[in-house]
Amino acid sequence: MRRRAQRIAKIAALAAFSALLLAAIEGPAADELRQRRLHIAAERSEGALVLFGVGEAAGRVDPGPLVQESNFFYLTGCREPDAALLIEPATDKRPYRETLFLERVSQADQEWNGPRIDPADDTAAAQTGFDEVASSDGLGERLRAAAKRYGRLYTVLGEE
Numbered sequence: 133m134r135r136r137a138q139r140i141a142k143i144a145a146l147a148a149f150s151a152l153l154l155a156a157i158e159g160p161a162a163d164e165l166r167q168r169r170l171h172i173a174a175e176r177s178e179g180a181l182v183l184f185g186v187g188e189a190a191g192r193v194d195p196g197p198l199v200q201e202s203n204f205f206y207l208t209g210c211r212e213p214d215a216a217l218l219i220e221p222a223t224d225k226r227p228y229r230e231t232l233f234l235e236r237v238s239q240a241d242q243e244w245n246g247p248r249i250d251p252a253d254d255t256a257a258a259q260t261g262f263d264e265v266a267s268s269d270g271l272g273e274r275l276r277a278a279a280k281r282y283g284r285l286y287t288v289l290g291e292e
Contacts, residue, residue: 162261165209169219172207173228177221179284182275183207185215203288208232210260212249216271220278232262233271 172181185204200211208217212234220229237250249259256265266274279285 160209162209165207165261168207169230170228173219173221173230176219176286179282179286180221180278181217181219181286182278183217183288185210185217186213188213201288208260208262214268216268218271218274218278221282229264230262231264231266231274232260233266233268233274235268 183204184201185208186198186201188198198211198213204210204215204217207219208215210217210232214235216233218229218231218233220231222228234249234251234256236252237248242248249256249265251265251267253259257263275285
């Protein structure tokens with residue numbers, strides 16, 4: 133009986149450890165990510181910030197898990213390839229504006245590569261924790277408008 137109780141305790145401890153490990157792998161909670169974006173928006177009140185995630189084929193030799201650009205992942209928790217983040221500064225009407233841009237996903241792409249978040253999906257905002265999720269098709273136009281409106285666009289340049 134005692135061995136059975138010890139075995140059950142070990143299994144429970146292993147399950148708790150596995151849950152913690154899985155949470156660490158999945159990334160920070162949506163509230164924490166939003167607070168990070170709010171903080172950086174307050175620091176960049178005189179301009180907009182744009183960050184780019186890793187592209188689908190960027191340096192990938194095998195089809196293993198995508199390793200996202202660290203600054204982008206720190207603010208978004210998003211593992212989708214070819215994504216972008218635009219944070220616009222606060223106005224009188226809102227604390228800041230955040231938009232996650234995602235590539236459109238075809239049914240064939242999802243069948244071949246697995247489930248992805250499509251920006252046209254009504255649940256995309258809920259899935260990502262963003263107020264606004266838009267198609268990457270509109271990113272260029274939004275960046276031009278932000279540059280004109282704020283006069284500055286901040287970004288992180290990639291390594292060469």
